[in-house]
Amino acid sequence: MALIEFVLVSVALLGVGIYGLAVKRNAIRMLFAVEIIINAANLNLVAFSRHVADSGGQSLALFSIAVAAAEVAVGLALVVVAYRMYRDIDIAKFRSLKG
Amino acid sequence: MLEITTTPLVIMAILGVAGVSLPLAGMRRPDLRHVYAGVSIAALLISLGYVAYQFAYDMVQPGAVFDADVLADDAFGGIFAIAMILVAIFSVAGSISYMRDQRYPAVYYSLILLSAIGMVLVAYSTDLVMLFVAWELMSIPTYVLAGFMKRNPMSNEAALKYFLFGAMSSAIIIYGISLAYGLTGSTNISEVIVGMAALDHTMMPLAILAAGLFIAGFGFKMGLVPFHMWLPDTYEGAPQPITALLAAATKKAGFAAAIRIIVMGMAALHLDWALALGIIAVMTMTIGNVAAIMQKNLSRMLAYSSIGHAGYILIGLAVAPYTAAGLQGSIYHVFNHAVMKGAAFIAISGIVAALAVTHIEKIKGLGRRMPITAIGMTISLLALAGVPPLNGFWSKLMLFGAALDSGSVVWWGPWLAIAGVLNSALSLAYYGWVMRKMYFEGEGEKRVGEPRGVIAVMVFSIIFMVGLGVYPDPVIQFVEFATPAFVVP
Numbered sequence: 001m002a003l004i005e006f007v008l009v010s011v012a013l014l015g016v017g018i019y020g021l022a023v024k025r026n027a028i029r030m031l032f033a034v035e036i037i038i039n040a041a042n043l044n045l046v047a048f049s050r051h052v053a054d055s056g057g058q059s060l061a062l063f064s065i066a067v068a069a070a071e072v073a074v075g076l077a078l079v080v081v082a083y084r085m086y087r088d089i090d091i092a093k094f095r096s097l098k099g
Numbered sequence: 100m101l102e103i104t105t106t107p108l109v110i111m112a113i114l115g116v117a118g119v120s121l122p123l124a125g126m127r128r129p130d131l132r133h134v135y136a137g138v139s140i141a142a143l144l145i146s147l148g149y150v151a152y153q154f155a156y157d158m159v160q161p162g163a164v165f166d167a168d169v170l171a172d173d174a175f176g177g178i179f180a181i182a183m184i185l186v187a188i189f190s191v192a193g194s195i196s197y198m199r200d201q202r203y204p205a206v207y208y209s210l211i212l213l214s215a216i217g218m219v220l221v222a223y224s225t226d227l228v229m230l231f232v233a234w235e236l237m238s239i240p241t242y243v244l245a246g247f248m249k250r251n252p253m254s255n256e257a258a259l260k261y262f263l264f265g266a267m268s269s270a271i272i273i274y275g276i277s278l279a280y281g282l283t284g285s286t287n288i289s290e291v292i293v294g295m296a297a298l299d300h301t302m303m304p305l306a307i308l309a310a311g312l313f314i315a316g317f318g319f320k321m322g323l324v325p326f327h328m329w330l331p332d333t334y335e336g337a338p339q340p341i342t343a344l345l346a347a348a349t350k351k352a353g354f355a356a357a358i359r360i361i362v363m364g365m366a367a368l369h370l371d372w373a374l375a376l377g378i379i380a381v382m383t384m385t386i387g388n389v390a391a392i393m394q395k396n397l398s399r400m401l402a403y404s405s406i407g408h409a410g411y412i413l414i415g416l417a418v419a420p421y422t423a424a425g426l427q428g429s430i431y432h433v434f435n436h437a438v439m440k441g442a443a444f445i446a447i448s449g450i451v452a453a454l455a456v457t458h459i460e461k462i463k464g465l466g467r468r469m470p471i472t473a474i475g476m477t478i479s480l481l482a483l484a485g486v487p488p489l490n491g492f493w494s495k496l497m498l499f500g501a502a503l504d505s506g507s508v509v510w511w512g513p514w515l516a517i518a519g520v521l522n523s524a525l526s527l528a529y530y531g532w533v534m535r536k537m538y539f540e541g542e543g544e545k546r547v548g549e550p551r552g553v554i555a556v557m558v559f560s561i562i563f564m565v566g567l568g569v570y571p572d573p574v575i576q577f578v579e580f581a582t583p584a585f586v587v588p
Contacts, residue, residue, distance in 0.1 A: 031263075031266070037274055038270045040274060041276070045281075048277065056228070056285070059228070060231070060280070064273050067231070071238075074239055074242050074262065075262050078255065
């Protein structure tokens with residue numbers, strides 16, 4: 001496959017992720033959207049890394065997978081605490097802070 | 100090859116050892132909360148001392164160094180590291196009384212230390228991989244810290260909103276990094292910049308997308324309009340010492356990364372982004388200051404004022420291609436803003452700890468109830484407004500002067516200065532209102548005990564703000580030493 005095909009898939013995934021973040025208000029769906037963007041970046045990194053024959057991109061992809069896992073662990077913990085308090089995970093309904 | 104005595108490595112070792120051992124100790128002895136706070140402050144002070152020692156013995160290279168390593172021991176990173184470690188010390192000192200009823204104190208302080216490592220590494224990093232990992236090391240602990248009061252719905256909501264926007268910003272940054280890597284075949288910032296300068300014209304759209312993603316990603320942390328929506332909610336709901344850390348330190352890490360990447364990369368791309376940054380700067384400061392006037396909650400008001408200050412700092416980045424004073428003004432204001440905003444939020448944390456109020460109507464007579472906190476708050480508000488002879492005046496003068504200087508090259512330069520001066524005048528209006536409530540309203544209040552940690556922070560920041568306002572020369576020389584040369588390749 002040519003490099004451009006990987007890049008097109010990756011840009012499409014970026015679009016899906018940004019759509020999800022802009023439109024959805026469910027915390028878990030927004031978390032999914034973030035994960036999709038990170039994986040689009042990983043796809044880019046691995047494809048480019050193979051194209052330029054440099055292993056730096058693949059190692060960055062590994063770092064990014066590990067870091068994204070840590071981030072999701074924290075995020076899910078926050079969502080669980082929010083669910084215990086509100087019995088809901090719709091962030092549009094969290095309204096104790098406004099002004 | 101990096102020396103083992105390189106400043107960021109030593110700081111990482113000191114804070115890392117303290118940060119990892121605190122939770123281990125905390126599992127056995129959860130009752131020693133003052134000891135844990137003391138250990139954190141000691142570790143941070145030793146790190147600060149090490150940075151100062153490196154500067155004192157001329158072991159630091161001036162400006163920003165871009166070499167093949169992942170970290171550079173340069174003055175640019177050093178000035179940011181000093182500001183961030185100071186704010187982390189403020190935050191720990193403010194937490195002692197604020198978090199006295201929370202469980203797991205050791206974990207709390209250890210997260211502040213780990214986040215401080217991340218911030219320092221962001222400021223020193225010269226490689227995009229390092230920058231990304233450091234960025235996450237800075238961010239992930241602050242998500243937990245913002246929601247640390249887990250029975251408190253406001254704290255949880257603040258943390259969740261902060262987390263979603265923060266995760267979005269890091270996803271956008273890693274996508275930008277992947278494009279920059281694809282275009283130039285390297286993750287080293289200097290090689291990326293050189294590669295971008297030699298880029299083929301057909302690849303330009305991708306390069307512009309990458310630059311835009313970087314601006315959006317760092318812009319979320321910096322609180323630039325239109326990426327500022329999360330900021331007032333998070334700053335209001337999070338524990339106030341953590342708000343100080345977010346407003347005064349993680350925001351500055353965003354500017355450190357932006358100066359290293361965006362400003363240098365813009366020059367490489369031969370693009371005229373300066374006007375776009377100028378427009379964002381004016382929008383950011385105007386929206387921040389106008390919204391601040393309408394706030395009834397003290398920490399929410401300062402959150403909007405913090406958005407306004409991001410706008411002032413961005414003026415310097417916008418005019419950086421035209422005058423050397425631009426970046427100097429930005430770095431100087433970053434340094435001052437860290438102390439001013441840190442002190443203001445720590446003052447709020449003291450007010451919450453002693454009186455449990457943040458509403459502006461309820462701080463009437465604070466000048467009699469908590470005199471030291473009130474005077475610290477007043478001086479930091481005056482410094483934020485840029486009243487001479489406080490330190491905020493000099494950095495604003497340098498920023499607005501740089502904008503006027505750039506008028507000889509670009510027609511819109513002086514307008515940035517005019518917008519900045521008008522906004523400063525506007526900000527004095529709502530700061531003045533707070534001061535009026537503190538000193539000229541309310542009667543017969545009794546003095547209450549002020550938390551000792553807060554008093555220490557107030558005394559230090561009053562000396563800092565007044566001292567470096569009356570005698571600003573050493574800091575100005577330091578900033579000139581630390582400012583990277585802006586060369587268009």
